Amino acid sequence: MSAQLGKVLSLILIERFGPVIEKVALYLFQYGPSPILHIKKCTNFPLELVKEALSIMTKADMVTFTPNKNENIANYTLKPDRILLALRYPKYMKLIKMKFGxxxxxxxxxxxHRKYCTASEVIVEVQExxxxxxxxxxxxxxxxxxVSLVTAKYLIRLQDVGVEEKPVPVFVIDDKEPHTIPPLDIKLILQAKANNTDFPDEGTYFGVNFDRFHQDMRDKVIVEAYTKKFDEFAGELVELLxxxxxxxxDPWAGVSNPVPILEIKDIVxxxxxxxxxxxxxxQYVNVIEQDQSNLIRKSGEASGGSFQIYLKEAFTQFAWEIAEQCVxxxxxxxxxxxxxLVKLKQYVELDLIQKLTMINPIEAKRLTYELLEENFLQMQDLRKAAAGSGIQKSFTLFHIKLKQVVRMIIELCHKTLFNIMTRRNHERDMNKRIIDKKQRVDTIAMGMRLQGASEEQLADIEEMITPPEKEILERVERTMHKFNNCELAVDDTLFMLQMYLIYE
Structure with a gap:
């Protein structure tokens, strides 16, 4: 676990959950799986407060627990990747709005917002x-x-406690049940709501299936890449494939089973x-097949042929492009x-780098060692004995370890996220008085509007914000908008690099 990731998690947790949960989570981040008494001792919080923090984080699926060796005590483990997903919530909602309304x-x-709830609770709350x-x-x-969201697998049934009673509960669920929906009778739901009793599906909880969202986001990345590189028709063909x-x-397989190209042609x-x-x-099929990203390859010699889709190859190429852009x-x-050049040659000597890149030898050497110092390049020494003598000749070869470069860029992304979030918080704190005043004025105006106030009265209320304050608020709003866009852009890069590591 990196220090930069810990800083980002700290800012996310303290903003959304407060200092107690932030401190408990950071302890688990630093020290790994721990029992509750160890957490209490090291955080200096009362036991009840630690229990409440762990309960909230477990409910939010940010912490998981497993029994220890004697199965009487639970060890709690933090899930950092799950906490980082909070940055993608706007993307998830936008995706669903575009597809379903x-x-x-x-x-x-x-x-x-709730992390998990029954179908009846969601239906009642949304309708209200x-x-x-x-x-x-x-x-x-x-x-x-x-029902449509569950059928499309964007929502999933959560695990239930096993029948066997144990000091540390074990959650189980039938493989056939994740996307089954309990009977939902509107009359019974309304009756339970009116009588303030339990809903008929009490105990059957649903949560968000993040893998399904990430599958759509992954496909969108691929389709947009081919749309930008060629045109919208190439993107549509890739989407059909x-x-x-x-x-x-399986949607997350690195290589697909053969897909008949005649079937795609019939759909078109x-x-x-x-x-x-x-x-x-x-022609579009040939262009995509010959593209260097190697997304599709022919797998049969039948009429028209069949193609296999290599998602692993595609995201490897995306990772290379991101690394080159970073350099x-x-x-x-x-x-x-x-x-x-080093990527192309795989292993290359410094003299050859200077010769093939046609860069001044001194500058080429400086840049090569700067890339080495920043871990974009790796160096390997080879020793070979000269023929007929015991003298050893040394060769220094430069090469690239893509996986290591990707992890380093992910670390840079975490650092960038921390800087963006820190600067945004600073901007908000510096203008807190004016922002709070604007919120109070908006609240008063909304209350007056509901009471049927005239336009003149509403205008008088809005004049409580002076012109200089309006200018400051507009500047703060523009700045916040830029920070939010930067955060989403960095997360897009993180997502593509994480896809590479998933398929690696």
């Missing part, structure tokens, strides 16, 4: 929120939206749009030229 977005938002917004949507429609892959192959013809893809279908941004174009 506003109601499904509200369902996902509610479950992300829609009613407050003067949106006339029935319980039955909200229920159908919930990925969709047909899931019919035959049935759609009748776009005409360019229908007319130049074979270009951190150093210059000459350093990037050296990096690409």
């Amino acid at each position: 506003d109601e499904c977005e509200m369902i996902i938002e509610e479950i992300l 929120r829609l009613s407050k917004n003067n949106t006339n949507i029935s319980f039955a429609l909200v229920k159908d939206k919930f 990925l969709q047909q892959m899931y019919i035959r192959t 013809k049935k759609r009748k749009q776009p005409l360019n893809l229908i007319t130049f279908f074979d 270009l941004e951190k150093f210059d174009s000459k350093a990037a030229r050296i990096f690409r």
Whole structure:
């Protein structure tokens, strides 16, 4: 676990959960799986407070527990990757809104806020929120939206406690049950709500299936890459290939089973749009096959042939491109030229680097050793005895360990996230008085509007914010918007690098 990751986790936790949970989580981050008494002793918090913190984090799936050797005490383990997902919540909701609409977005938002809940609780809460917004949507429609999310595997049933009673409970779930929905009778749900009793599906909880979201985000990365590199028709063809892959192959497999290209062609013809893809279908297939990312390769010699999809190869190429871009941004174009040469040759001597890159020898040597110092390059010494004598000749070869470079860039991303979040918090603290005043004025204006206040009265309330304060608020809003965009952009890079490590 890196120190930079710990700093990012600290900022996320203290912002969303407070200092107690932050301190307990950082202890688990630093020292690994620990029993509750060790956590209490080292954090100096009362036992009840530690229990409450662990309970909240377990509910949020940020902490998991396993029995120790004698199975009487639980050891708690932090899940750092799960905490980092909080940065992607806006992306998850945007994805659902684009695919299923506003109601499904509200369902996902509610479950992300609660971490887990029953289907009836979500349906009732979302319908009430829609009613407050003067949106006339029935319980039955909200229920159908919930069912569609479970059917599409964006929501998943959570594990239940096993039948066998143990000091440390064990959670189990049938493999056939993750996406089954309990009977949802709207009349019974409304009756339970009116009588303030338990809902009929009490004890059956649902949570967000992050893997399903990441699958869509992964596909979007690939499709956008080919759209930018070629055009929208190439992107659509890649999207069709990925969709047909899931019919035959596990979504997270590094290499798919063969997909008949004639099947893709038939789908394109049935759609009748776009005409360019229908007319130049074979050419698009050849261009994608010959692309250096190696996403697809022919696997059969039958008419039309079949293609296998190599997601591992594609994300390896994406990782190389990110590494090259980092070298270009951190150093210059000459350093990037050296990096690409070493990548191409795999193992290369310094003299050959100077010769092939056509860079001044002194500058080439300086840049090479700077890349070595920053861990973008690795060095290996080889010794070989000269023929007929005992004298050994030494060779120094430079090479790249992509996995190590990727981990280093991930560390840089964590450092960047920490800097962005720290600067954003500083900007907010510096203008806290004006921001709080704006919130109070907005609250008063909203209350007056609900009471039927006239436009003149509302204008008088808004004038409580002076023109200089409005300028400051506009500047703060622009700055916050930039920080949020930077945070999402860094997370996009993190996501692609994590995909590479998953397939590695």
